Amino acid sequence: MSAKKREVLSKLNETVNLDLLKKALLHESLYAGLTEHRHIAVRILSQVKSGLANDVLHLAEVLDLVPSEVKSAVDKLVASGLLSLKEGRLELTAKGQEVFTKMAAIHDKISEQIFKDFDSEELDQFLTYLAKIKANLAGISESELAQLKEKMRELPTHPSQFFKK
Structure with missing residues (x-):
């Protein structure tokens, strides 16, 4: 990699502090007491909401995660009432839809801030x-x-x- 490309990538990493964005997106109050697997909860809820993945194996494939990790996260989301399992298919509950809507609003605010100028x-x-x-x-x-x-x-x-x- 050229020195110029390294410099650009370094500046990109400095400019867009992904850690701060992640913390904002994964704000504790959105997760109804979830402490584990918050880092993939957003991704799981998004996939289920969109209908692109509605079972653990498909989620693991789409998210490029180990099925056991996805299963554990899904179990927590089901236990917290954000997802339901009906006939082997995952669906957002009303509570899950509410959390997803809040997450989308936070995402929109962050996007507006990032691209404001x-x-x-x-x-x-x-x-x-x-x-x-x-x-x-x-x-x-x-x-x-x-x-x-x-x-x-x-x-x-x-x-x-x-x-x-």
Whole structure:
């Protein structure tokens, strides 16, 4: 990667502090006491709401997560009354719809803040860049992806492992 690309990516990471956005999106009060799996609750509720995934295995595939993690999160969402399971299919409950609506409103506020100083030409250009990024990602072959995953498996999985001698 060129030094210029590294610099751009670094500036992007500094500018868009994803951690702050994530905290805003996953605000504690929206989750009716959920403490675990908040990081995927938004994604699960969105997928179920859209009808793109309505069972644990399909959710795990779409979200690129381990089925056991998705099952645990879904169980918590069902127990908290945000989802219901009917004939093997997940559905948003009225409470789930309410939480989803609140999350969407927060997302809209964050989006408005992020793009407040962009004019329509800049937004069009930004969308063009995103389309290029998406196309570049789609161009990664299965073998290249497998190699990258293998390299990731070789990395330490817990922060304490980074400091072992």
